[in-house]
Amino acid sequence: MTNHRTDFDIHRPGALIAALPAVLGFVPEKSLVLVSLENGGLGSVMRADLSAKLSERVEQLAELAAASDPKAAIAVIVDADADAACCPQCNEEQRQLCAALNAALSRRDIVLWAAHVVDRIAVGGRWHCVDGCGSGGVIDDPSASPLALAAVLDGRRLYPRRADLEAVIAIDERAHSAELAAAITQQSAARQIAHHADPIGCCRRDVEDTVTAAAQLADGQPLSEMELVRLGCAVSDAQVRDALYGLAIGERAAEAESLWAVLARMLPEPWRVQALVLLAFSAYARGDGPLAGVSLQAALRSDPGDRMAGMLDTALQSGLRPEQIRELAVTGYRRAAELGARLPPQQVFGRRAG
Known part of the structure; x- marks a missing residue:
C-alpha cells in the first residue's frame, strides 16, 4: 500500500x-x-x-x-x-x-x-x-x-514493471554460498569475544566501518567478501542498527541506501533480513513507499517475527507519513553519539538524499 x-x-x-x-x-x-x-x-x-x-x-x-x-x-x-x-x-x-x-x-x-x-x-x-x-x-x-x-x-525512480522494482532486492546467486554463510558465522563468534571485551568500542567501529563502506561503494569500489562478512555481522547487532537508522536522514543517505540494497541482494539468510529492514526504513523515510513495501514483504517472508519489520509494515499499511518515520531516525544520531561514532550531518528537512 x-x-x-x-x-x-x-x-x-x-x-x-x-x-x-x-x-x-x-x-x-x-x-x-x-x-x-x-x-x-x-x-x-x-x-x-x-x-x-x-x-x-x-x-x-x-x-x-x-x-x-x-x-x-x-x-x-x-x-x-x-x-x-x-x-x-x-x-x-x-x-x-x-x-x-x-x-x-x-x-x-x-x-x-x-x-x-x-x-x-x-x-x-x-x-x-x-x-x-x-x-x-x-x-x-x-x-x-x-x-x-x-x-x-x-528523486524517486519509476519502474516499468513491478518485477523491475523487485529486482532491486533480488537475491544474488552468491548469497546462496555456503562458504559465505560459514564465514559470517565464524566472524560472528570472533565478534562476540571482541564485543564482550569492549562493547561500546566494538559497536562504534562497526558503525564507522559501515559508513566508510557506503562511501567506498558510492565511489565505485565493490564490496569484497571479507567486507560482506564484516557488514553482515555489524547489521546483526541491534545497537549498531539503532545507530545506522540515523543514516536515513543524513546528507549521505543515498550512499547508505545503496549499500543496504547491495547487502539485501548479496547477504545470505538470516543476515539478509536486517539489510532489507534498513533498506525499507531508508526508502520509507524519503517517501518511497513502493520500495519500502517490497523490502518489508521480503523481510517478513524470511522472518515473520522481526519486530522492526513488523512495526514498519504496520506503519506503512496504516498510512503513517514519511516525516513521522524520519522522527524515529533522529534517535539513530543519539545512539551513535552514545557509542562515540560520528554520522554524516543531518540533511535539511524535506530534501532528497544526495
Missing part, C-alpha cells in the same frame, strides 16, 4: 489512471488497484494481482483501505485482455469482482464511488466504466502526470 495525499483532480478518470504508476512506483499490469479518497484527493493506493484467488484478496484490500477511515474509494482494473465491446465474459467477471469489492467496502462504511477498466497505463491506453455506463476515453500521458513530475523532482 502507498499513501499519497494530494490535491490531484480525482474527477477525471483519465488523469487519475495516468497517475497510478507515479504513486505505486511502477506501471501496474493485470492488476486491481484500489484508491481511497481522503479530503477530496488521493489517499492510500493498494494493488493486487488479477488472479483466480483475487476474491480472497478483496477483503484484505478493503481492510487496508479502512485503516485511514476514508469515506469513498475508486477501483481501477488494469487488464490488456479486457475489451468492453468484444469480451462479454471479461465484462461479467469485472462486474462480479467490483460487486464483491463494493460489498467488502460497504461493510466498512466505505462507498465505492467509481470503477474503471483500462487496457494499459501508457500513451494511447483506453478506459471505460465497469458498469457499462457508456463513459470512457483515452488516459492522459502517464509521464506528464503532475505526480510523475513530482516523483522525479523528489
Whole structure:
C-alpha cells in the first residue's frame, strides 16, 4: 500500500489512471488497484494481482483501505485482455469482482464511488466504466502526470514493471554460498569475544566501518567478501542498527541506501533480513513507499517475527507519513553519539538524499 495525499483532480478518470504508476512506483499490469479518497484527493493506493484467488484478496484490500477511515474509494482494473465491446465474459467477471469489492467496502462504511477498466497505463491506453455506463476515453500521458513530475523532482525512480522494482532486492546467486554463510558465522563468534571485551568500542567501529563502506561503494569500489562478512555481522547487532537508522536522514543517505540494497541482494539468510529492514526504513523515510513495501514483504517472508519489520509494515499499511518515520531516525544520531561514532550531518528537512 502507498499513501499519497494530494490535491490531484480525482474527477477525471483519465488523469487519475495516468497517475497510478507515479504513486505505486511502477506501471501496474493485470492488476486491481484500489484508491481511497481522503479530503477530496488521493489517499492510500493498494494493488493486487488479477488472479483466480483475487476474491480472497478483496477483503484484505478493503481492510487496508479502512485503516485511514476514508469515506469513498475508486477501483481501477488494469487488464490488456479486457475489451468492453468484444469480451462479454471479461465484462461479467469485472462486474462480479467490483460487486464483491463494493460489498467488502460497504461493510466498512466505505462507498465505492467509481470503477474503471483500462487496457494499459501508457500513451494511447483506453478506459471505460465497469458498469457499462457508456463513459470512457483515452488516459492522459502517464509521464506528464503532475505526480510523475513530482516523483522525479523528489528523486524517486519509476519502474516499468513491478518485477523491475523487485529486482532491486533480488537475491544474488552468491548469497546462496555456503562458504559465505560459514564465514559470517565464524566472524560472528570472533565478534562476540571482541564485543564482550569492549562493547561500546566494538559497536562504534562497526558503525564507522559501515559508513566508510557506503562511501567506498558510492565511489565505485565493490564490496569484497571479507567486507560482506564484516557488514553482515555489524547489521546483526541491534545497537549498531539503532545507530545506522540515523543514516536515513543524513546528507549521505543515498550512499547508505545503496549499500543496504547491495547487502539485501548479496547477504545470505538470516543476515539478509536486517539489510532489507534498513533498506525499507531508508526508502520509507524519503517517501518511497513502493520500495519500502517490497523490502518489508521480503523481510517478513524470511522472518515473520522481526519486530522492526513488523512495526514498519504496520506503519506503512496504516498510512503513517514519511516525516513521522524520519522522527524515529533522529534517535539513530543519539545512539551513535552514545557509542562515540560520528554520522554524516543531518540533511535539511524535506530534501532528497544526495
